[in-house]
Amino acid sequence: VVSNEKSIVSTNGTKKQIYLPTTTRRNASELRRLYLHERGVHADRSVKGEATGVAKLKFGTSNYADVEEGEGILYECAEAGSMQNPSINRARDRYIVAGLALGADGQPKDGRQTYEIMWRLLAVKYAVDGFIDEEIEARAKKEATVHDDNAFRGTNWAMPGVIYSKLKVYYEGIMKDAAYYRQAIADNRLSEAMDDSHIGKIDHTNPQELHFAKRIIAKQQAVAA
Numbered sequence: 001v002v003s004n005e006k007s008i009v010s011t012n013g014t015k016k017q018i019y020l021p022t023t024t025r026r027n028a029s030e031l032r033r034l035y036l037h038e039r040g041v042h043a044d045r046s047v048k049g050e051a052t053g054v055a056k057l058k059f060g061t062s063n064y065a066d067v068e069e070g071e072g073i074l075y076e077c078a079e080a081g082s083m084q085n086p087s088i089n090r091a092r093d094r095y096i097v098a099g100l101a102l103g104a105d106g107q108p109k110d111g112r113q114t115y116e117i118m119w120r121l122l123a124v125k126y127a128v129d130g131f132i133d134e135e136i137e138a139r140a141k142k143e144a145t146v147h148d149d150n151a152f153r154g155t156n157w158a159m160p161g162v163i164y165s166k167l168k169v170y171y172e173g174i175m176k177d178a179a180y181y182r183q184a185i186a187d188n189r190l191s192e193a194m195d196d197s198h199i200g201k202i203d204h205t206n207p208q209e210l211h212f213a214k215r216i217i218a219k220q221q222a223v224a225a
Contacts, residue, residue: 011038013046013058013201033079033087037072049200052217053224057200061209064201065166067180070173071197074181088174090147095171096121097147101163111148111157119144180205 049057076087122140184193197204
């Protein structure tokens with residue numbers, strides 16, 4: 001559904017709808033990645049969780065968010081055929097913004113301070129042979145503004161360390177999912193691991209939570225039978 005009431009892409013498992021803001025501008029490749037992320041992960045995990053009859057698996061356990069977002073980004077990387085693509089780059093840069101704002105260096109920062117540091121970090125990253133021209137500076141400032149807006153949305157930008165907390169879960173989730181699938185490949189159980197990650201909205205990288213979810217699903221199925 002294209003909605004003028006939405007500012008970001010989101011999936012509603014209850015209504016079984018994926019919302020796109022009217023301002024969405026994506027090419028065909030970007031839309032394919034978006035579909036895999038929203039339909040292939042968020043919607044699929046919700047629908048399969050609902051099918052178990054266990055509400056928590058439909059709506060999500062307390063720690064599911066980071067690994068679900070991480071899984072979505074990994075799906076996008078698979079579609080792109082590379083770990084170097086806008087989705088993972090954005091997740092990494094926003095994780096850096098979160099670290100700056102929260103005070104990874106020992107000093108929490110407000111929106112302006114975070115922006116001033118971040119655009120310079122980006123400019124260094126985009127520098128050509130150590131040289132930063134006006135075009136690179138403009139690009140860095142534009143990207144830093146977008147990330148800063150995302151981090152400090154809903155605040156007045158003036159309160160150090162007060163940010164949109166979900167900002168950092170994307171990159172944390174990627175790391176958890178990468179370790180999860182790396183181990184699954186080593187154990188020669190990749191197919192099973194992929195199935196396990198879609199039994200519902202859980203933290204499938206947590207062995208205890210995964211085991212518990214499987215137990216309550218088995219119990220629910222036994223009662224239904």
